[in-house]
Amino acid sequence: MDINLNEMSLKELKDLQSQVAKTINGFEDRKKKEALAELEDKARAMGFSLAELTGLAQPRKRTPAVAKYANPADASDTWSGRGRKPRWFEAALKAGKKPEDMSI
Secondary structure (H helix, E strand, O other): OOOOHHHOOHHHHHHHHHHHHHHHHHHHHHHHHHHHHHHHHHHHHOOOOHHHHHOOOOOOOOOOOOOOEEOOOOOOOEEOOOOOOOHHHHHHHHOOOOHHHHEO
16 A cells, blocks of 8 residues: 555645554554453463452452441431541530440
C-alpha cells in the first residue's frame, strides 16, 4: 500500500493520523488480551488461577459493623461507635448522658 502523503490535504492527513492512532491502540489491546489469556491458560494448567498467582484475588467483603449505641429519642437510629459521632450522640453527651446510657 503506497500512500503519497505530500498529495493529501490537511484534513485527510489528520483523518489518517486518527485512524492510525486507533489502530495502534486496538493492536496493543488485542496483544494484551492474548497474553492474558495465554497466562491464564498456563496458570490453570498448573492448578491455579492467575489472580492467585499475582496476588490480585478478590478481597474479602467486610461485614457491616454491629450497632453499639441507639438514639434515646428514636431507637431505630443507631451508631456502631466507628467513624464520626452522630449529632444525636453528641447532643446526648452534652445533656449529661454517658455512652453507657445509650449502649444497646
